[in-house]
Amino acid sequence: MSYKIIGDSCTDLTEELKKDSNIQIVPLCIDIDGYLITDDESFDQKDFLKRMSESPNCPKSSCPSPDAYMKAFDGPEDHVYVVTLSSKLSGSYDSAMLAKRLYLEENPDKQIEIFDSRSASVGQTLIALKAKQLEEEGKSFEEVVRETSEFRDNMSTKFVLESLETLRKNGRLSNIKAILASALNIKPVMRGTEDGSIEKVDQARGINKTLLLMADLIKKDATNIANRTLAIAHCNNYERAVFVKDEIMKRVPFKDFFICDTSGISSLYANDGGIIVSY
Structure with a gap:
């Protein structure tokens, strides 16, 4: 079975993982005093840190829309795994869950799992890598979901x-x-x-x-x-x-x-x- 792992853009990747064709990132957006930044490959960290230090306000982030997730679900892959920023910190998980429900109404044969990382950054990356490892070991969709969830629950x-x-x-x-x-x-x-x-x-x-x-x-x-x-x-x-x-x-x-x-x-x-x- 073919698979795809989708992370929101709080999933921090190494340069090697950025080239992995099985991994796709859906960006969040950041607003610093009206200046909008898409958190994708165009992100300029040095400029962002400068703008953030000069602003008296905290930047505001917005999660990917359900439509953005649904577009990411499209493709020939049979199994889709999504890893989001902790639902306690962002609406990304809820958006992905809504997207899953809407998408499966039209595409009932696709298997999709949404993982609330309960973490952020490289915590999300480790969860994505666990799902990738299990898929490449030939585990079933249900086995990947179960074992990745167990891994998430024991991660720090x-x-x-x-x-x-x-x-x-x-x-x-x-x-x-x-x-x-x-x-x-x-x-x-x-x-x-x-x-x-x-x-x-x-x-x-x-x-x-x-x-x-x-x-x-x-x-x-x-x-x-x-x-x-x-x-x-x-x-x-x-x-x-x-x-x-x-x-x-x-x-x-x-x-x-x-x-x-x-x-x-x-x-x-x-x-x-x-x-x-x-x-």
């Missing part, structure tokens, strides 16, 4: 932000807390919860200490590492991503790893210098 995502400005601007952090944290150089380690929300796990003073703290936290909770891949996304700081990879791999011998840069939506969440880790 953590991240460290260089700046808390985006959290402050979008109301997830008060001005007082943001100012205090900035003055004291305090950086939080955040994680995705089981339902796809975000919470603070711990904190440290200084970015390097916080990254080391994140590596220690990963050592404590990483399981089944012999079969797991460490995925790291960075926003405009490859050297920091390599540092994080080295420190984590010293503590936890994951089977494999990859590093990629953040797309537009992930750059919005991570901000300049942010690091996202999934495993």
Whole structure:
């Protein structure tokens, strides 16, 4: 059976995965004070980060329309798997679910599964790669859905932000807390919860200490590492991503790893210098 994996554009891909003919990205859009950005191959990260830092407002994102998803469903593939940004953070999942219902009314023979990643960025990428692996092993559609869902449920995502400005601007952090944290150089380690929300796990003073703290936290909770891949996304700081990879791999011998840069939506969440880790 032929297959297609569709991710919304918060699914951060390596350059190699961008060339994979079985993977398709449906873009979200970003609005910075009326300046509209489509989160596709035309995305200019440096220009985006400059505009975001100069704006007093938090950029607004809009999810793909059901029509955009339905167009992505089209094609000769028998099996279609969609991986979306956490439904707690975006309407992308709901849009994809509506698209599935409408599309199957006219195309009942197509098999489509929508995965709420309950994560973001490379968390979505790992879920997409799991579905790809299972398809290429010759598993049935039902087996791919079941095993990918189990993988998703046991996956972890953590991240460290260089700046808390985006959290402050979008109301997830008060001005007082943001100012205090900035003055004291305090950086939080955040994680995705089981339902796809975000919470603070711990904190440290200084970015390097916080990254080391994140590596220690990963050592404590990483399981089944012999079969797991460490995925790291960075926003405009490859050297920091390599540092994080080295420190984590010293503590936890994951089977494999990859590093990629953040797309537009992930750059919005991570901000300049942010690091996202999934495993």
